[in-house]
Amino acid sequence: MPKWIKIDPVTRIEGHAKITIRLDDNGNVADAHFHVTEFRGFEKFCEGRPFSEMPGITPRVCGICPVSHLLASAKACDAILAVNIPPTAAKLRRIMNLGQIVQSHALSFFHLSAPDLLLGWDAPIDKRNVFGLMAADADLARAGIRLRQFGQTVIEVLGGRRIHPAWAVPGGVREPLTAANRDLIRAGLPEAKATTLKGIEIFRSLLAKYETETQVFGNFPSLFMGLVAPDGSWEHYGGKLRFVDGSGNVIADQIDPERYAEYIGESVEPSSYLKSPYYRPMGYPAGMYRVGPLARLNICRRIGTPLADDELVKFKALGWGAVTSSFLYHYARLIEILGSLEHIEKLLAEPDILSERLRADAGINKLQGVGASEAPRGTLFHDYEVDDNGLVKRVNMIIATGQNNLAMNRTITQIARHYIQGPDIPEPLLNRVEAGIRAYDPCLSCSTHADGRLALQVTLRAANGEILDEVGRL
């Protein structure tokens, strides 16, 4: 008799979700599903608001990555004004986005995933958290927390606050960078780099130990998508879209994000509030693609900074054409922190970085605007349609985590098939299923534009739907 396993809630991720695993008559895993159980409806209630308020409203989607929404929203508004924003404003927006990538990636690696990676999947559940990590390696935990703090400081000195800064506005940004704040950011860079390099060293040293995980945690070919610069280097704020396949072949390149709808379709599954975007030319669900750190490193030729580029070479050697294991999202994340820190350093050295020409002024010159930027978890799209007076008529947001939905489902199915046989499931095995999700660092508040933390529950169901076992935690 087939059975279902339910993991509810999934822990150490950002938002609320559960996982169900269906077993067949022989007790083998038939399939697994990731359900996001929260809903908010930003796209609906933003209708009727003046578009200039959107960069203030949409970041409220999320407290972890408000900067991503702020920037994508401001870019969509720039498009409605039909202006090129002042060069310094664009550079400052870049610095803020890089700060955001650093803080979010540091949170994902050091606070949420390091307990699994360093203490082990089988460590006692009450130790498998950031406090357990502090007990085991206080220096590393402290360094990780300080790295995140550095990223938050970058956001704070630019935007005036760490969470929900209302600093980027249609046409540019509100406040300049002061010389004192530039020096403050600079002063934090050496320690941040040292921590990141240490993190990379630790992760690399674990690769041999986690060979099975690398093979099993979401290792399958899929498409990868993200923004790249015109020369194919790593991008996070400007650039155009590129899709590569599982072997690293470029299948679509330099696509203006404004045309996203021609390439990305959005499918809805009844079992989740999270939509499942797919690459339209290949259809659903064959057009599954991944976004985020792994995708960005797979699609780019270079990062453009020395330390990160050295690491990128080593990273790319782990795959043939493309690195296909989602377990290596962790590695990609660390490399991106390094690249972000180096890029911040480069931008701070720009001669016009303290300029006070920061805001282009214009009326409504276009009735639709699309803004795309790379959020820590992947490409984020904000698409607004406005009326002649600038009131929002339609909003569409495509969130990074949503774009990984199909891949996350595939990943947990792969992990469940490998580790689970029969109805009795030891908790550490379920932790591996959760860790498969954690590798993507999903942000479910964002992806459903909903709030809350992610806690996980696994349910084991019989073929007739009867719940045989449930492992849950808050």
Add this chain to the structure above:
Amino acid sequence: MAAKVFTIDGQQITATEGQTVLDAAQDAGIAIPTLCHLDGVMDVGACRLCLVEIAGLNKLVPACVTKVTDGMVVTTNSERLQRYRRMIVELLFTERNHICAVCVSNGHCELQSLAMTLGMDHVRYDYTFPKCAVDPTHRLFGIDHNRCVLCGRCVRVCWYIEGAGTKNFSGRGTQSRIVSDLNAPWGNSRTCTSCGKCVQACPTGALFSKGAAVAEMEKDRGKLEYIVTAREKKQWIV
């Protein structure tokens, strides 16, 4: 002019003939919360936040429209008054959709400051979540009825300072709205001079300059007082 001597919160102060309790209190450095009052514009006693107790009177009276009389004994800050004031502000919040965090006037809003001053840490009544429109048709300004508290300051500056008579009230009770002309889209108003006094007078983010992003809308009320003073003292007539 005969001076009036009266007592306010136990303190004896002097007021001029015809001075209101609010005015005299402010002169004496005693703060009474207000919302519909705006320096330089006639008072109507609409918001009831400046209610005070007067010895010998059973009912509470608004300080902004009550003239000082000799020997009057006024209490401005009793527990009962604090309770009522907080209740009034809570009701204002429930009546429309005030979302401070994403409002253009966040940090520069009189309603928000009042809520903070009066210790409104939560609202005890059900929110009504009315469906209110935004009128963005004016070339320079917009009105968002979600944030309007119907204080009427915009109406008074429009009629009595600018003399245009564009802004007015329509409807009754919860259906009351500020309108332009005879409820025309603001941009179509034939009387509006686009002077912007209403925007400066508005205590919340209901009236705003178009293009303002979150927390960017700072009102400059000093301008209104300057205009009124200049007119009264005939400073512009050479």
